[in-house]
Amino acid sequence: MELCRLDDLQNGEARGFVVxxxxxxxxxxxxxxxxxxxxxACPHYTDGTPMAxxxxxxxxxxxTHLACHxxxxxxxxxxxxxxxxxxxxxxxxxxxxxxxxxxxxxATIGILAEESA
Amino acid sequence: MNIIGTDYLxxxxxxxxxxxxxxxxxxLTPVGVDDSGGLFEALDGTGxxxxxxxxxxxxxxxxxxxxxRQQVYGVRDASDIEAIATELGKDxxxxxxxxxxxxxxxxxGFSLKFQVTKRRKLDMPAERINAPGAPAQRGPNELGVWExxxxxPRMLSHAVLFVPDIDIAVRFYCDRLGFVITDTLVGAxxxxxxxxxxxxxxxxxxxxxxxxxxxxxLAFHMGxxxxxxxxxxxxxxxxxxxxxxxxxxxxxxNWFWYFNSPLGTHFEYDADMDKHDDDWVxxxxxxxxxxxQMFLLQHREKWAPGxxxxxxx
Numbered sequence: 001m002e003l004c005r006l007d008d009l010q011n012g013e014a015r016g017f018v019v020x021x022x023x024x025x026x027x028x029x030x031x032x033x034x035x036x037x038x039x040x041a042c043p044h045y046t047d048g049t050p051m052a053x054x055x056x057x058x059x060x061x062x063x064t065h066l067a068c069h070x071x072x073x074x075x076x077x078x079x080x081x082x083x084x085x086x087x088x089x090x091x092x093x094x095x096x097x098x099x100x101x102x103x104x105x106x107a108t109i110g111i112l113a114e115e116s117a
Numbered sequence: 118m119n120i121i122g123t124d125y126l127x128x129x130x131x132x133x134x135x136x137x138x139x140x141x142x143x144x145l146t147p148v149g150v151d152d153s154g155g156l157f158e159a160l161d162g163t164g165x166x167x168x169x170x171x172x173x174x175x176x177x178x179x180x181x182x183x184x185x186r187q188q189v190y191g192v193r194d195a196s197d198i199e200a201i202a203t204e205l206g207k208d209x210x211x212x213x214x215x216x217x218x219x220x221x222x223x224x225x226g227f228s229l230k231f232q233v234t235k236r237r238k239l240d241m242p243a244e245r246i247n248a249p250g251a252p253a254q255r256g257p258n259e260l261g262v263w264e265x266x267x268x269x270p271r272m273l274s275h276a277v278l279f280v281p282d283i284d285i286a287v288r289f290y291c292d293r294l295g296f297v298i299t300d301t302l303v304g305a306x307x308x309x310x311x312x313x314x315x316x317x318x319x320x321x322x323x324x325x326x327x328x329x330x331x332x333x334x335l336a337f338h339m340g341x342x343x344x345x346x347x348x349x350x351x352x353x354x355x356x357x358x359x360x361x362x363x364x365x366x367x368x369x370x371n372w373f374w375y376f377n378s379p380l381g382t383h384f385e386y387d388a389d390m391d392k393h394d395d396d397w398v399x400x401x402x403x404x405x406x407x408x409x410q411m412f413l414l415q416h417r418e419k420w421a422p423g424x425x426x427x428x429x430x
Contacts, residue, residue, distance in 0.1 A: 051358075054355075072331075072381025
């Protein structure tokens with residue numbers, strides 16, 4: 001489903017989107033013209049836990065990594081891998097995203113919706 | 118050694134502006150804060166100090182993700198500082214600063230400072246409740262809630278630390294500094310209070326691997342459960358991220374509501390914590406959902422009866 005348009009996301013920006021079928025938001029992060037999608041669920045806890053400190057505030061201070069603002073874990077923006085913090089070696093759940101020919105950012109949430117049920 | 122409790126928690130952060138916004142929205146008052154950071158205090162003067170991560174005046178960081186750089190304990194008077202310096206000086210360097218404070222490191226690597234407490238005596242009523250069977254606590258026409266009622270953190274309550282070895286932590290704080298264990302959640306860790314403080318806990322340890330060493334959360338006392346829920350609801354409405362709560366713990370009995378933060382630790386509002394004396398016998402319970410709360414609630418959008426309660430979300 002379309003979450004937003006590429007123009008709505010600045011280079012280096014992250015935003016969270018509520019999706020009706022699943023109980024965690026989807027995070028979109030833009031780096032240049034590539035967009036990466038992840039479930040807003042820190043792997044530090046079994047069921048995952050929301051990571052922002054304020055609406056859409058998913059990045060660390062320098063803007064170089066995604067961060068979980070429960071205990072400060074840092075995640076690589078392009079792979080979702082935890083590089084520092086309590087869930088070292090684990091990673092964020094990837095959400096496949098692609099940009100359609102009209103500039104809309106499409107996320108594939110079918111499998112996540114099944115897992116949530 | 119009359120340690121009263123934690124006066125300040127000092128953090129080295131990577132975004133002073135974000136933390137300034139957050140701490141102010143949480144209800145703390147900035148004192149001399151500029152873009153190098155500063156103190157954000159509760160009503161009694163205790164609070165959180167932020168500096169930039171690279172500030173050379175901060176103690177060295179722990180080799181983990183934590184942004185906590187120092188715990189500053191308040192004691193009754195200068196003789197208590199002497200007693201602590203003598204005791205800890207037996208087996209580690211204790212630095213004496215020109216202002217009469219001392220700095221050292223505990224047995225797990227956490228930096229500590231001891232000062233004559235800077236907290237101010239508070240004189241304000243607790244939440245006042247009307248109930249049949251007891252005299253009304255509010256006079257006629259005195260309201261319990263109103264839209265703009267104040268709900269500000271009164272005092273730094275406690276800190277919860279991730280530690281790799283609970284026995285080492287307990288030996289240091291209890292045997293060397295005179296803290297006592299009030300209760301234990303088996304599988305998580307012990308609740309500690311310093312001798313000169315009757316609050317159920319100012320410190321709680323959770324055992325984790327070494328690479329997680331740091332601070333799990335910190336908490337501020339509110340004037341009662343209503344102030345806690347009002348403050349938390351305003352915080353949620355402003356866009357901040359609730360983690361757990363509101364609810365009421367069993368051990369300690371305190372109300373709680375935890376939030377994520379840009380300081381890489383949870384911030385908690387708490388209220389109505391049990392107090393204990395030396396007659397108290399510590400309890401034990403296995404850590405888990407049942408032992409962790411008496412009940413748990415979830416904030417939701419306001420609604421009014423008219424067409425049925427609506428979805429829970």
